[in-house]
Amino acid sequence: MEFAYSDKVTTLQEKLKDFMDRHIYPNEARHDHEIATGDRWQPTALMEDLKKKARLEGLWNLFLTHSPRGAGLTNLEYAPLCEIMGRAPMASEVFNCSAPDTGNMETLELYGNEEQKEQWLKPLLAGEIRSCFAMTEPAVASSDATNIESTILRDGNHYVINGRKWWTTGAPHPRCKIAIFMGKTDPANPSRHRQQSMVLVPMDTPGVKVVRPLSVFGYDDAPHGHAEVVFDNVRVPRSNILLGEGRGFEIAQGRLGPGRIHHCMRAIGAAERALEDMCKRVKSRVAFGKPLAEQTVTLERIAEARIMIEQARLLVLKAAYMMDTVGNKVARAEIAMIKVAVPKMLSSVVDMAIQAHGGAGVSDDFGLAKAYASARSMRIFDGPDEVHRNQIGRQELAKYN
Known part of the structure; x- marks a missing residue:
């Protein structure tokens, strides 16, 4: 590399x-x-x-x-x-x-397919519309996506969609015109990973209702936001299916790999800025007769933050390199590792920056409080830490079979 x-x-x-x-x-x-x-x-x-x-x-x-x-x-x-x-x-x-x-x-x-790309991908690439991804459900533990209860059932040339989703990021945005919806087309399939499919649902389809925006530690992230959305007997053409019935998990894995690189690298950028803010703050503040920057505990925290950021960046770049060279499947352990390591790193670095800012750190004046809320949320979305750790552990043990 x-x-x-x-x-x-x-x-x-x-x-x-x-x-x-x-x-x-x-x-x-x-x-x-x-x-x-x-x-x-x-x-x-x-x-x-x-x-x-x-x-x-x-x-x-x-x-x-x-x-x-x-x-x-x-x-x-x-x-x-x-x-x-x-x-x-x-x-x-x-x-x-x-x-x-x-x-x-x-x-x-x-x-x-080409029709779907022309209708939805083209305006998304042009920035003319926004979109959302409807997967997580309030009624089940969505860390196990096979628990999904929403249904996508055939009715002639249409699918009838029913379900309640939440943490559907982007749904409250006024330009959100299309949702990618994950639900079950074949609930009785003996393979739990072949029951689900993904289908395109225009947000103006009758039966789609954005119930409420959700807040994250008090932040509503407007105008983008995260919403609870009800799909009540929503009818869409069968041509709106992505890839084919029973391919939902396959699509999810292809979608989440690059997304985790994006999330993790953005998190590293946020950590770098938090460290910069911390260094500037401690050089300008005096406590107990000398600048905070000269306090041993401050120096240790700055050093620890720098070490953690560098470690995290190298691991993410390795995962990205492997995705490019050997594919997402071979790189699945590295992809899981970054999803655990990077949010933990960001939480720690932002926490130290907040501490260095004192009361100002928990205000909205420096952006650290919101960064901390985002860092903590990262340990849940795109799969919680526990799911990724279990995957990493199983792959490690498999080396000794």
Whole structure:
């Protein structure tokens, strides 16, 4: 594995950093203010303006790997760019590289037919619409996706969809026009992993109801948000199925691999910024007669944060490299490892940064409280720590059969 980035990646890194310096960091407070003082569930004028600027500068759809529709980057090449975007919560949307749209676009690219791509992938890539992914359910332990109770049942040339989903990220957004819905087309199939399918559900279909936005530690993440959504006798054409009946788990595995690289590299960017904030803070504050930066406990925390960030980055880059070279299936242990290691690292680094800021750290003035909420949430979404640890443990034991 090469540790030096290619000239192409280095050039994109510099362009991204320059854009962040000129347009993102100076506008973070304005973005928050526009959301707080306007209709929270409408796109801000600032965000729309920044998207136009990003597109004009060629910083658009960088995520879509191995596809002529994207920037033609591998997972390993995109990873350091994703880290830069992760330094500001608003940034990835500016470049049309935010979840769940990225995962949904990759799903359509890999598993959609030409008609589905024309109708939904094309406007998503253009940033004209948004999307959501409806998988998790409140009534069952969704860490085991075979528990899903929602149904997608045939009725002539249509499917009839019934179910209640939640943590459907993006559903409250006014431009969310399409959901990828996971449910059971064959509940009686003896293979628990062949019962599920994924189907495209336009959000304006009769029977689709966004019940409420959900908050994460008090943050509603408007205007994007996370929602509880009811699907009550929703009818869609059978042509809306992705890949075929019984292929839901296969699609999920293809979708989640790159998504975990994206989440983890963004988390590393957030950790880097938290460490920077901590270092600036301790150099400017004096306690017990000397700067906090000279306190031994502070130095130890800074060192520990740097070590953890470096370890996490190397592990994620290794996972990305393996996905590119040997495929997601062979890299499944590494993909599981990063999903456990990186959120834990981010939680620890942000926690230390909060401590260094004192009371200011738990306010919204420095963004650390929200970063901490996001870090803690990462240990649950895309599969909780326990599921990934069990997978890693089983694979390790299998070496000794």
